[in-house]
Amino acid sequence: MTDFNGRTILVTGGSGGIGGATVRHLVKANAKVIASGRSQTALDAIAKETGCRTLAFDLASEEEIRGALEGLDLWGVVNCGGFGGEIATPMDTDIAIFDKVISINARGALIVTKYATQSMVRLGKGGAIVNVSSQAALVALDGHISYGSSKAALDNITRVSALELGKYNIRVNSVNPTVVMTPISSGHWSQPHVAEPFLKNMPLGRWATEDEIAAPIVFLLSDAASMITGVSLPIDGGYTCR
Template sequence: MGKFSGRRALVTGAGAGLGRGVALKLAQMGAEVFALSKTEANLSSLKEECPSITTITIDLTNWEATREAVKKITPIHMLVNNAGINIILPFLDATPESFDLMFNLNVKAVMNVSQIVASDLITRQLKGSIVSISSQSGQRALKGRTVYCSTKGALDMMTKVMALELGPKGIRVNNVSPTVVMTKMGRAGYSDPSRANSMLARIPQGKFAEVEDVVNAVVYLLSDESDMVNGHMLPVDGGFLAA
């Protein structure tokens, strides 16, 4: 019997990177895991790696299709809103298209999925935990990330309001706010030593986060050990936000 035996978990953006790591860890810990992504090939390889995981191919920017897909798998006791996108553009070059895409996926889709999961839990009078993947960018401005930082700031505030409203119903809502994470995308984005070194210089521990570092924080916030933690942004940043 695993720590999360008898609990059902949904992880969005679960095909690769951090989301994949979370999905695999939760399955390992006994949860019944539903992995959602728009990339079917990634989900197929995830299913091969862990056959117990149920995969769902959906584009989270499609509001109605997402609602129907999530309704079919309730109840969900543990929700991890991981899906997101980061388009790097200086403020003067930011476009309406990049704004809409990032806010639709990074913020609006979180609201959509969380509404379905939370409403169902309340109807069934069940407790639950929702964890969204935010970023240090939600609390600290970074050049070239006007829209991305704005989406994470919005996500942080949404989480606080959700915690206020859902806490009395037995549903805790928190965020994990990592620094650069060494996923495949993270390694590619910071392969340039000059770019990597400028960021590392701002992190007291002098290193980027590994996927496991963030997964461990997510597991903590989903678990009963964090029963009195609600409405918080947990930095996994090596001290970046302390400086």
Template sequence: MEKQFDGKRALVTGAGKGIGRDVAKELVKCGAVTYALSRTQSDLDSLKEEVPDIHTIAVDLADWDATQKAVESIGPIDLLVNNAGINIPEPMLEIKKESYDSIMNINVRSCIQVSQIVAKTMVSRKCGGAIVNLSSQASMIALTNHAVYSASKASIDAITKNMAFELGPHKIRCNAVNPTVVLTELGKRSWSAPERSGPLINRIPLRKFAEVEDVVNAVIFLLSDKAAMISGTCLPVDGGFLIAGV
């Protein structure tokens, strides 16, 4: 494994499961001093057992004050992955205030807050850095029962571009990754039924969903110096879904 992040300090939110967990593990393999943040202590405990060199921090990103304290306690960060996110599928006519608030607080507000904290230290240290935000193909298309989730990910795309624009003069690159369905454990359970997965797969030119590794590789690339001239992009990892039309 190429130690391309030796001497770097990385933070991954939503690192207890799925994509975030594998991103955090890969960052350790690549030499970064890595902090894995999750609200679920048991997930962090199992991650620590699997990767003893990783640093874990438990906090609920819905809690502004607790998040501020927790992220500031980590110290300077060079590489940030805003991966934390939730979805509460509801039909447009049945969206609840509580669902809206929960999705937007975790998916959008926490991304802004964590990025603020991290970017301020990058600016003060004059060291530059890289930020990758996890978005979704849902930011660009309509999906049944995903109105609020889609809105939250469209917000992430817009935030990413604005972050890149404002932070670029400080040598801070900001990008987003927009996957299709990813075959995490949750993704496999949610999309195992052929009658559900079939119509969507048939709209993907490569005729398959994304593996976790596909998204991890994209994130690691955008964090690395190999992407030194890439900033403000929203990179689809979707097998061509977004070029295929409705």
């Protein structure tokens, strides 16, 4: 079993579906977890359940992120906070929504990485970062012009961060999940005319569970993945193998 030996790991979006599952897995693996998000009420619920610490800030605000992370001694980060935006084509997308999706999913993760790695480098003990991307970064999905673009940007942030931070023994990877029926995704993907053709094209033919995403995140954070950095790992039931 993975044991993080009390290392401190920040999980953004830590009160959500995948983020909450990741918090639970990390706490069980003896990590000191800080769950972050915008809603203190939601964070209080995951803290009551798991005993994790909480930290409320808005991923769209560099000032809030900097203020929250300065002074924290971190070993690891899971950038899981995100915004789904809209289902739209390039012809009818709302550019204000596009900007918001990019701001939270890509820019926000980069800002967290910027300030979190300052303590990681200063402490000199290495570390690991996992960015929660999407299969929409790897293949084109109908209606996902904003979300897919933001996650493709996040995958590039992963690769460049891995390149730049390797000299500090800080590893950076992405996971690229298929659909998990969380509040952010269920409104669109639960529709039969959307779900049926999608699942037909997936070799495993079903949605992923939150735990099926959290477990690979924990693996990539762990010492068992000590030679893995710069990868984007599909967790998609084989959808992107076509």
